[in-house]
Amino acid sequence: MNPASWLDRAARRWPEAPALFWGEKQIATYRDFDRAAGAIGKALADKGVKAGDRVGVFMSNRPDYLIALYGIWYLGAVAVPINGKLHVKEAGWILKNAEASCAFVSDDISDGLEALTSSSGCSLISVDQDEFAAMKQGVSLPAPAIVEQDDMVWLFYTSGTTGTPKGVMMSAGNIAAMASAYFFEVDEVEQGDAILYAAPMSHGAGIYNFMFVMKGARHVVPPSGGFDAREILELSPKIDNVVMFAAPTMVRRLVDVAKHSGQTGEGIKTIIYAGGPMYLADILDAVDVMGPRFVQIYGQGECPMAITALSRADVSDRDHPRAMERLASVGLAQCFVEVRIVDEDGQELPAGQIGEIVVKGSPVMLGYWRNEKATRETIKDGWLWTGDMGRADEDGYITMQDRSKDMIISGGSNIYPREVEEVLLTHPSVREAAVVGQKDEEWGEVVVAFASVFEGKKVNAAELDKLCLDAIARFKRPKCYLFLEDLPKNNYGKILKTELRERLETMDKEGSER
CATH class of the missing domain: 3.40.50.12780 (ANL, N-terminal domain)
Structure with missing residues (x-):
């Protein structure tokens, strides 16, 4: 064998x-x-x-x-x-x-x-x-x-x-x-x-x-x-x-x-x-x-x-x-x-x-x-x-609807948001981070990161991009960084990624509302 x-x-x-x-x-x-x-x-x-x-x-x-x-x-x-x-x-x-x-x-x-x-x-x-x-x-x-x-x-x-x-x-x-x-x-x-x-x-x-x-x-x-x-x-x-x-x-x-x-x-x-x-x-x-x-x-x-x-x-x-x-x-x-x-x-x-x-x-x-x-x-x-x-269906053909996990597939490569989030959270100014996939005609999905910062702190997209490039593979790094005062959460404190994905549909790449 x-x-x-x-x-x-x-x-x-x-x-x-x-x-x-x-x-x-x-x-x-x-x-x-x-x-x-x-x-x-x-x-x-x-x-x-x-x-x-x-x-x-x-x-x-x-x-x-x-x-x-x-x-x-x-x-x-x-x-x-x-x-x-x-x-x-x-x-x-x-x-x-x-x-x-x-x-x-x-x-x-x-x-x-x-x-x-x-x-x-x-x-x-x-x-x-x-x-x-x-x-x-x-x-x-x-x-x-x-x-x-x-x-x-x-x-x-x-x-x-x-x-x-x-x-x-x-x-x-x-x-x-x-x-x-x-x-x-x-x-x-x-x-x-x-x-x-x-x-x-x-x-x-x-x-x-x-x-x-x-x-x-x-x-x-x-x-x-x-x-x-x-x-x-x-x-x-x-x-x-x-x-x-x-x-x-x-x-x-x-x-x-x-x-x-x-x-x-x-x-x-x-x-x-x-x-x-x-x-x-x-x-x-x-x-x-x-x-x-x-x-x-x-x-x-x-x-x-x-x-x-x-x-x-x-x-x-x-x-x-x-x-x-x-x-x-x-x-x-x-x-x-x-x-x-x-x-x-x-x-x-x-x-x-x-x-x-x-x-x-x-x-x-x-x-x-x-x-x-x-x-x-x-x-x-x-x-x-x-x-x-x-x-x-009745003949056994299986159609995929969604993923129970939050995995992002970009260009055929699997990207797990938690892995990217953990890198972003190592920045001393980042209070919260959430990574989601956004549909893209060329790549299937691209990685988008949402972040909030501690009061009185500042961080920009270039800093976070360098952080990711120093720690994880280039293909995993976010293509876009969006900053919010607070990330949306449910009653149990869990970040609502569904709401973030919906927000992406009404935001341009600079993070401003349409």
């Missing part, structure tokens, strides 16, 4: 098949990929890393990302992929909490990290330096380590409403179930296909690598290392049979550039979208411009990519009597899970009624790392309570 066994199998079956690419340039065959991963595993063992140890990966997108991941698994260790957009302080906290033995990093994002990890005994290995190159060229382990179905292989950190990230423990069995469901519910994979990593490889884009390794398909990192709509549209016809994961905001930008340039997505086989609300008008426009290339999935870190799926046929269907309703949904339960809509007592609700979405099945996480309380609160009687609100 070791993921590295899938790579080893592919290398034995298709040794000369092209595997890793940087743009159009081939970096490695499957034989090369497998040998380098095995050598990384051996080098980690020589450093004292053992099976079950946690090894961080804090890197920007690049082919070596996959070599590092599979090297970790070759040894039977646990990969801890960390969002490359995080602040080094946040990455350092994750590595410490995971009790990581070491971490693979890239020089472009890791400046200052070593000072934060040295005290915890976590050594850093730069993939941009000679040490990593030498590791790849060393002696390879003879075979991947034995990993059991319930052994943890992936520790993914997702922020919580407390502002403290939680480590989601994913087992080999969880990953295998997610990958198997992909073939049934999302898309077929052929050896001639190419997965394009334009979104962060620490998240949905990267976790989709497994199916393409299993099939001996290609793995392509665009030259920019990230999402550039024009680059993708120009690269895809040259690569051909491109499959990519994209947030709705990425889809919208891709479609806008395609329309402007007269392109239709030539060379793109499938775009799987998720990670935020996809407005009905946007997906209608996407299909009109680029054709039936789209599939939607719904998942979360605790059940990655594997809760529901809206098929290519459903996304493209315009003839069914309820086609528009289905297109606005997140689809049907995937094959290895049960999905229900329940009330606060866990009782299943009839079709049409809104409740919390709960899911049960083999892709659901083992639990939260070193956090039994959060695990008990989230998994009840085997059911994962997602915190997302929705309703199901």
Whole structure:
């Protein structure tokens, strides 16, 4: 069940098949990929890393990302992929909490990290330096380590409403179930296909690598290392049979550039979208411009990519009597899970009624790392309570209505208000702070901060912006700061975020009433 066994199998079956690419340039065959991963595993063992140890990966997108991941698994260790957009302080906290033995990093994002990890005994290995190159060229382990179905292989950190990230423990069995469901519910994979990593490889884009390794398909990192709509549209016809994961905001930008340039997505086989609300008008426009290339999935870190799926046929269907309703949904339960809509007592609700979405099945996480309380609160009687609100129709299509938590999704990235609020409250002049999401055509949502100050004190937006930039990732910082004498509260003293969102509708960006 070791993921590295899938790579080893592919290398034995298709040794000369092209595997890793940087743009159009081939970096490695499957034989090369497998040998380098095995050598990384051996080098980690020589450093004292053992099976079950946690090894961080804090890197920007690049082919070596996959070599590092599979090297970790070759040894039977646990990969801890960390969002490359995080602040080094946040990455350092994750590595410490995971009790990581070491971490693979890239020089472009890791400046200052070593000072934060040295005290915890976590050594850093730069993939941009000679040490990593030498590791790849060393002696390879003879075979991947034995990993059991319930052994943890992936520790993914997702922020919580407390502002403290939680480590989601994913087992080999969880990953295998997610990958198997992909073939049934999302898309077929052929050896001639190419997965394009334009979104962060620490998240949905990267976790989709497994199916393409299993099939001996290609793995392509665009030259920019990230999402550039024009680059993708120009690269895809040259690569051909491109499959990519994209947030709705990425889809919208891709479609806008395609329309402007007269392109239709030539060379793109499938775009799987998720990670935020996809407005009905946007997906209608996407299909009109680029054709039936789209599939939607719904998942979360605790059940990655594997809760529901809206098929290519459903996304493209315009003839069914309820086609528009289905297109606005997140689809049907995937094959290895049960999905229900329940009330606060866990009782299943009839079709049409809104409740919390709960899911049960083999892709659901083992639990939260070193956090039994959060695990008990989230998994009840085997059911994962997602915190997302929705309703199901008579045919089982689930439409999300809202989130029971206050999470903001901006550009496909999850942002938890409490985390930002806690940073704002460290300013000596700030008395209260509340962070909410505001709808935005480009990003889906943007972060807006409301604050009140102590009597006789002063603070401006620039000061708060600098405070956030020094403490949290840039993408989490508010795009707008609004100052009120007092924040609205209920009788229990709780800040009324609903009222703040309503206020946003009647305020301009400078905070003045219209």
